[in-house]
Amino acid sequence: MKYAFRRLSALLLTMFLVSLCTFAAFSGISGSAAEARLGTQATPERVAALREELGLNRPFAVRYAEWLSGFATGNLGDSLTYRQNVGGLLRDKVLVSLLLSGMSFALIVLCSIPLSLLVVRWAGTPLDVAHTLLNQFCMSVPPFFTGLLLSWVFGVALHWFTPGAFPGLSRTGDALRFLLFPAVAIAVPRTAMTVRMLRGTLLRELNRDYVRTAISRGSDRSSVLRRHVLKNALTPTVAFLAQMMAEIVAGVIVVEQVFGVPGLGRMLVVSISNRDYPVVQAIVVILAFWVVASNTVADLINVRIDPRLADI
Amino acid sequence: MKRTFLALLAGAALFCGLLTGCGSGGNPPEQEAAHADELYVGIAQDLDSLDPHKMVAAGTKEIMFNVFEGLVKPAPSGDLLPALAENWTISEDRLAYTFRLRPGVKFHNGAIVTAADVVYSLERASGTSGAADIVTVDALSNITAMETPDEMTVILRLAEPSNEFLSYLTAAVIPADYDQQDTAPVGTGPFRFVSRTAQESVVLERFDDYWGGAAALKTVTCRVIENADSILMSLQSGAVDLFAHLTITQAQQLTADFAIEQGAMNLVQALYLNNAVEPFNDVRVRQALCYAVDKQAIIDLAFDGFGFPIGSSMYPAFSKYFDDALTDYYPHDTEKAKELLAAAGYPDGFSMTITVPSNYQPHIDTAQVIVEQLKEVGVRAEILPVEWETWLSETYTGRNFESTVIGVDASTMTARALLERFTSTAGNNFINYNNEAYDNLFQQAQACTDDDEQTEVYRAMERNLTENAANVYIQDMADLLAVRHGLAGVRFYPIYVLDLYGLHWES
Numbered sequence: 001m002k003y004a005f006r007r008l009s010a011l012l013l014t015m016f017l018v019s020l021c022t023f024a025a026f027s028g029i030s031g032s033a034a035e036a037r038l039g040t041q042a043t044p045e046r047v048a049a050l051r052e053e054l055g056l057n058r059p060f061a062v063r064y065a066e067w068l069s070g071f072a073t074g075n076l077g078d079s080l081t082y083r084q085n086v087g088g089l090l091r092d093k094v095l096v097s098l099l100l101s102g103m104s105f106a107l108i109v110l111c112s113i114p115l116s117l118l119v120v121r122w123a124g125t126p127l128d129v130a131h132t133l134l135n136q137f138c139m140s141v142p143p144f145f146t147g148l149l150l151s152w153v154f155g156v157a158l159h160w161f162t163p164g165a166f167p168g169l170s171r172t173g174d175a176l177r178f179l180l181f182p183a184v185a186i187a188v189p190r191t192a193m194t195v196r197m198l199r200g201t202l203l204r205e206l207n208r209d210y211v212r213t214a215i216s217r218g219s220d221r222s223s224v225l226r227r228h229v230l231k232n233a234l235t236p237t238v239a240f241l242a243q244m245m246a247e248i249v250a251g252v253i254v255v256e257q258v259f260g261v262p263g264l265g266r267m268l269v270v271s272i273s274n275r276d277y278p279v280v281q282a283i284v285v286i287l288a289f290w291v292v293a294s295n296t297v298a299d300l301i302n303v304r305i306d307p308r309l310a311d312i
Numbered sequence: 313m314k315r316t317f318l319a320l321l322a323g324a325a326l327f328c329g330l331l332t333g334c335g336s337g338g339n340p341p342e343q344e345a346a347h348a349d350e351l352y353v354g355i356a357q358d359l360d361s362l363d364p365h366k367m368v369a370a371g372t373k374e375i376m377f378n379v380f381e382g383l384v385k386p387a388p389s390g391d392l393l394p395a396l397a398e399n400w401t402i403s404e405d406r407l408a409y410t411f412r413l414r415p416g417v418k419f420h421n422g423a424i425v426t427a428a429d430v431v432y433s434l435e436r437a438s439g440t441s442g443a444a445d446i447v448t449v450d451a452l453s454n455i456t457a458m459e460t461p462d463e464m465t466v467i468l469r470l471a472e473p474s475n476e477f478l479s480y481l482t483a484a485v486i487p488a489d490y491d492q493q494d495t496a497p498v499g500t501g502p503f504r505f506v507s508r509t510a511q512e513s514v515v516l517e518r519f520d521d522y523w524g525g526a527a528a529l530k531t532v533t534c535r536v537i538e539n540a541d542s543i544l545m546s547l548q549s550g551a552v553d554l555f556a557h558l559t560i561t562q563a564q565q566l567t568a569d570f571a572i573e574q575g576a577m578n579l580v581q582a583l584y585l586n587n588a589v590e591p592f593n594d595v596r597v598r599q600a601l602c603y604a605v606d607k608q609a610i611i612d613l614a615f616d617g618f619g620f621p622i623g624s625s626m627y628p629a630f631s632k633y634f635d636d637a638l639t640d641y642y643p644h645d646t647e648k649a650k651e652l653l654a655a656a657g658y659p660d661g662f663s664m665t666i667t668v669p670s671n672y673q674p675h676i677d678t679a680q681v682i683v684e685q686l687k688e689v690g691v692r693a694e695i696l697p698v699e700w701e702t703w704l705s706e707t708y709t710g711r712n713f714e715s716t717v718i719g720v721d722a723s724t725m726t727a728r729a730l731l732e733r734f735t736s737t738a739g740n741n742f743i744n745y746n747n748e749a750y751d752n753l754f755q756q757a758q759a760c761t762d763d764d765e766q767t768e769v770y771r772a773m774e775r776n777l778t779e780n781a782a783n784v785y786i787q788d789m790a791d792l793l794a795v796r797h798g799l800a801g802v803r804f805y806p807i808y809v810l811d812l813y814g815l816h817w818e819s
Binding site: 050155166259267 | 352354358360361368369443444445447494495509510511512513535536537538539541542545546548549550551552699700701702704705706708709720739740
């Protein structure tokens with residue numbers, strides 16, 4: 001209980017600091033929503049009038065306090081560019097981005113565990129070299145390139161999906177099929193990383209005394225691998241996968257733009273250049289929550305696997 | 313554990329199989345494209361505002377041209393056509409315009425357009441009422457009184473006669489006291505606004521009660537596609553049927569399914585010089601740069617030969633005002649450039665920075681060619697790429713720059729829209745051009761009663777800009793439009809609009 005409380009307060013503190021830093025960054029950079037809004041029609045008088053109307057003239061602390069109290073009561077404020085509530089503006093985009101992250105994560109987990117059990121058996125054989133080369137290759141291909149490649153092959157050539165024409169969440173089946181391609185683009189390098197990490201951990205475990213003992217007692221190698229070694233290798237893997245979640249979020253922002261997925265990625269980029277801070281604040285806090293929460297879940301899982309970890 | 317392992321494998325296989333497997337079945341609906349009355353248009357940036365009086369971005373007005381109309385509307389030829397006004401008379405002293413409204417014209421919400429709506433809209437557009445972010449049409453401040461003798465007649469009384477006044481009446485007419493233009497805009501155009509999803513799409517639908525007869529297309533979905541690679545992909549995959557403002561490279565990669573139509577961007581692209589800072593406050597230095605820069609070479613190198621060279625702040629589509637004699641006023645001549653630089657006290661050249669908004673590749677490409685050309689006369693130019701918002705606040709509004717490559721457009725179909733900004737007191741005179749003769753010419757143009765005479769004065773203003781080398785003028789960039797085969801009725805305008813009204817699929 002005490003442990004859960006500690007984690008929860010860490011989560012809240014992180015979100016608070018992230019939002020404060022973002023807010024501060026907006027006060028530091030040049031230009032404001034008023035200039036961005038007026039564009040080439042901007043004159044000093046118009047900018048001043050619009051800054052007044054949008055409330056940008058008030059001190060930093062006042063604006064931040066207002067945003068924070070709104071956030072605490074569930075009101076994310078109005079977008080300065082779209083003139084509508086940030087909650088309504090972002091709801092579908094959050095779902096799309098979370099769905100894409102979730103699918104990428106599922107692909108990584110579902111592919112990397114069986115694959116690493118396979119490549120561990122290859123250790124020391126010529127196949128091991130082939131695996132190392134392939135692994136290095138997959139790890140070094142950037143997701144936006146894989147994304148372009150997948151779009152051309154499956155979108156333009158095979159017509160399995162239409163890049164740039166996301167069907168919308170209401171058509172769940174079509175939406176899932178569309179998202180599979182960006183999910184693969186995100187998952188490829190990260191699966192390679194996970195396989196490499198898991199393989200190393202498994203090989204280390206396999207050299208331990210208990211494995212030798214088990215084999216000498218007549219258990220066959222593969223059943224020892226699955227029954228004992230995999231379980232012991234699980235703790236570092238869960239922690240590693242939680243770290244991966246943060247990277248997936250970064251990958252999603254890039255890959256969404258390649259496939260034309262209407263998620264948070266482009267919204268974030270555009271809102272930054274529009275200096276639309278209520279939108280940026282909301283997105284940044286959502287992303288921070290997502291990353292910290294997945295780390296917390298990973299820790300909780302690990303504590304269940306190995307209760308000793310709760311005391312550290 | 314063995315079972316878990318197998319289950320994991322099976323799960324992975326199922327997950328992938330389920331999703332890709334169904335891909336081999338029926339094609340996504342977009343693939344059965346070429347619907348008789350549906351069109352998907354790609355746009356490179358989201359709309360900046362839905363309220364017609366608050367739009368700044370050219371890309372927004374380009375699309376919403378189909379939703380809003382004024383008393384008059386522009387034609388592809390550059391003339392003004394009657395729109396909400398059926399006809400009008402101008403008094404002898406040219407100080408009173410009497411508009412007779414077209415009877416029975418409906419707003420998209422079903423209400424009939426009345427004189428009260430016109431008065432409300434013109435007041436709002438002129439900035440005398442409403443929010444701070446209304447982009448005021450300064451020329452409308454010429455109106456001293458608006459009278460509505462009956463529901464279908466509007467009389468506008470002016471302070472001074474003006475030949476261009478009518479052009480500003482393209483300002484959108486919207487229902488009086490309707491306060492949701494920001495989110496649910498209502499106009500009178502051939503298409504009505506249905507919905508928008510931020511950074512994703514804008515959906516327009518045919519307005520069946522349009523006074524000019526319903527359009528051929530039923531729904532037009534504008535998809536926001538910003539990424540340069542995705543633009544090509546979305547055309548080839550069938551996600552969009554039409555995309556304007558493509559680069560030469562993009563257009564060349566599209567051949568089979570598309571026709572490439574070429575128009576002009578209607579922009580004055582130039583190396584704009586801050587006339588208030590050294591060394592550009594010396595006319596000889598500015599002239600030297602004009603001689604040093606070879607615009608045809610820029611067009612050939614960076615634009616594959618597509619583009620229209622210009623010599624002043626006017627583009628060829630404005631044929632009435634465009635003076636082609638100014639285009640080659642400064643032929644490419646490095647010797648002459650060196651002489652002028654030496655005379656100005658820079659025999660060894662100087663160093664300068666060219667600020668370029670980093671999101672506009674054509675301007676960056678242009679700047680790169682200029683840097684090389686300036687090297688030949690000893691001027692060491694350095695490109696300073698900045699974010700668009702920084703460009704707006706620092707360069708444009710702040711006027712804190714040495715030189716910048718940008719394209720300047722006209723907000724209305726008037727010479728004034730392009731030339732007024734260089735008068736010394738103009739708020740948007742970002743190059744700090746300060747020339748008394750120019751200011752006087754502008755006053756003279758405003759006072760002109762005769763259209764031909766006024767045209768001559770505007771041409772004199774263009775000549776003034778050229779002779780004083782206000783900027784290093786380059787070109788009006790070519791505008792390439794990819795149109796899927798079967799789609800017909802594309803019309804180009806001398807302003808930045810995409811007219812959806814005439815578009816239709818040929819069977």
